[in-house]
Amino acid sequence: MSDVIETDVVIIGAGPVGLFAVFELGLFDMKCHLVDILDRPGGQCTELYPEKPIYDIPAWPSILAQDLVDKLLEQIEPFKPTYSFNRMIAGIEQLEDGRFRLSTDDQEVIEAKVVVIAAGGGSFQPKRPPIPGIEAFENESVFYSVRRMEAFRGEDVLIVGGGDSALDWTLNLQPLARSLTLVHRRPEFRAAPDSVNKMYALQEMKKLDFEVGQVTALKGDGGKLQSATVKGPNGEVEVPCTRLLPFFGLTMKLGPISDWGLELKDNLVVVDTEKFETTRPGIFAIGDINWYPGKLKLILSGFHEAALMAQAAKRIVSPGERVVFQYTTSSTNLQKKLGVA
Amino acid sequence: MTKLTYIAFDGTRFDVDASDGSTVMENAIRNDVPGIDAECGGACACATCHVYVDEAWTDVVGEPEAMEEDMLDFAYDVRPNSRLSCQIKVRPELDGLTVSVPERQG
Numbered sequence: 001m002s003d004v005i006e007t008d009v010v011i012i013g014a015g016p017v018g019l020f021a022v023f024e025l026g027l028f029d030m031k032c033h034l035v036d037i038l039d040r041p042g043g044q045c046t047e048l049y050p051e052k053p054i055y056d057i058p059a060w061p062s063i064l065a066q067d068l069v070d071k072l073l074e075q076i077e078p079f080k081p082t083y084s085f086n087r088m089i090a091g092i093e094q095l096e097d098g099r100f101r102l103s104t105d106d107q108e109v110i111e112a113k114v115v116v117i118a119a120g121g122g123s124f125q126p127k128r129p130p131i132p133g134i135e136a137f138e139n140e141s142v143f144y145s146v147r148r149m150e151a152f153r154g155e156d157v158l159i160v161g162g163g164d165s166a167l168d169w170t171l172n173l174q175p176l177a178r179s180l181t182l183v184h185r186r187p188e189f190r191a192a193p194d195s196v197n198k199m200y201a202l203q204e205m206k207k208l209d210f211e212v213g214q215v216t217a218l219k220g221d222g223g224k225l226q227s228a229t230v231k232g233p234n235g236e237v238e239v240p241c242t243r244l245l246p247f248f249g250l251t252m253k254l255g256p257i258s259d260w261g262l263e264l265k266d267n268l269v270v271v272d273t274e275k276f277e278t279t280r281p282g283i284f285a286i287g288d289i290n291w292y293p294g295k296l297k298l299i300l301s302g303f304h305e306a307a308l309m310a311q312a313a314k315r316i317v318s319p320g321e322r323v324v325f326q327y328t329t330s331s332t333n334l335q336k337k338l339g340v341a
Numbered sequence: 342m343t344k345l346t347y348i349a350f351d352g353t354r355f356d357v358d359a360s361d362g363s364t365v366m367e368n369a370i371r372n373d374v375p376g377i378d379a380e381c382g383g384a385c386a387c388a389t390c391h392v393y394v395d396e397a398w399t400d401v402v403g404e405p406e407a408m409e410e411d412m413l414d415f416a417y418d419v420r421p422n423s424r425l426s427c428q429i430k431v432r433p434e435l436d437g438l439t440v441s442v443p444e445r446q447g
């Protein structure tokens with residue numbers, strides 16, 4: 001376990017809104033630490049549409065999504081934010097002195113006076129394949145990741161997918177499993193060619209089966225899987241299996257934050273429109289993740305929310321200190337912080 | 342204007358006038374065709390704008406590019422005439438194109 005990271009404000013999500021929050025909080029001398037499940041900043045702009053122009057950022061008639069992220073990183077540079085990438089925020093507890101202790105899925109611990117949820121569409125999580133009744137088999141026979149390889153020893157394993165996870169686990173579990181079948185919609189794979197070649201070699205040696213097709217139905221009882229129906233170009237086949245590992249990509253889900261006792265509406269975090277605070281004092285939510293009457297999922301709106309949130313956060317971080325409204329154009333105090341005066 | 346027809350899963354027909362250069366997904370959203378979610382807004386990143394192109398039109402519409410093929414792996418009940426509607430740009434040759442909406446999007 002690493003040392004505890006101490007900061008004024010922890011920001012969950014390094015999308016455009018989380019990044020701009022560093023600026024607004026920085027103007028009020030609050031130190032920020034950002035956590036993101038991805039391996040780089042930028043959120044949706046970087047992951048989904050880096051090369052597309054955005055036309056509704058004030059004063060930018062057109063700006064590429066990645067350029068916007070790069071400009072934001074430049075703008076917050078003076079405040080020297082720190083980052084934890086590849087980490088998902090999982091747990092939260094409130095300490096006796098009112099501060100929050102957050103933990104990541106990697107056991108990293110962060111202590112902060114204020115928590116800002118800027119988690120956008122949520123964290124990327126494995127997608128459940130659209131097979132009717134699959135829920136009934138989950139965690140008993142159907143798994144979306146391999147935590148312990150031993151759980152697959154001596155089992156009839158069915159793996160579905162054509163990406164790296166599907167192929168890697170095909171190769172890793174084949175020696176343990178009683179039988180292994182890989183099912184993919186088409187004979188072309190997204191996975192590394194080397195893994196694909198190894199898979200075909202094992203198929204030659206009759207050590208595994210590869211079927212082209214899609215799983216359309218599951219059979220079994222009380223969570224215990226017995227077989228899966230695979231619909232392929234030559235009709236349907238029934239594949240006996242006791243374990244199913246579907247790799248259907250990622251989808252965005254609110255994730256662990258949904259268990260924090262915050263008021264939610266359709267998987268979004270409900271906030272007020274004065275401070276953008278959640279129903280738990282000291283925890284704010286800005287950007288695509290929040291909901292209030294009239295909410296628009298726009299970058300512009302997220303920036304506005306960040307500015308108002310920062311005023312309220314300051315009162316928690318430095319109680320009793322007067323929060324003075326100032327312009328960056330004319331305040332030498334603010335300009336010093338920005339390193340321009 | 343190019344005429345497009347969408348057949349919803351329940352069989353309801355939607356005839357729409359689409360402007361060239363827009364995508365088949367955008368016109369579905371604009372005309373409230375049920376069953377097209379388009380969660381990623383057309384970035385070819387979600388596979389929730391999946392449609393079946395009428396067999397008579399598959400040649401004119403053409404084949405998906407590699408990135409779209411990869412994304413189609415995540416769609417439900419993919420068939421040889423499956424396409425992601427955000428990747429089909431409306432053009433004059435598509436006048437009269439019919440696409441149908443699958444039972445569900447992922």
Ligand SMILES: Cc1cc2nc3c(=O)[nH]c(=O)nc-3n(C[C@H](O)[C@H](O)[C@H](O)COP(=O)(O)OP(=O)(O)OC[C@H]3O[C@@H](n4cnc5c(N)ncnc54)[C@H](O)[C@@H]3O)c2cc1C
Binds near residue numbers: 016
């Ligand atoms: C194709 C497309 C086009 C768009 N065009 C426009 C446009 O023209 N104008 C406009 O204003 N908006 C547009 N948007 C919307 C805009 O991108 C979003 O409003 C914006 O990205 C929201 O920013 P955010 O910082 O709130 O969230 P996001 O960008 O979603 O970032 C959230 C980050 O939080 C991380 N995260 C979530 N949960 C956790 C957790 N538990 N632990 C750690 N990290 C976590 C995620 O990994 C992600 O990186 C578009 C969106 C799309 C998809």
Ligand code: FES
Binds near residue numbers: 366385427
């Ligand atoms: S809208 Fe997401 S892939 Fe088409």
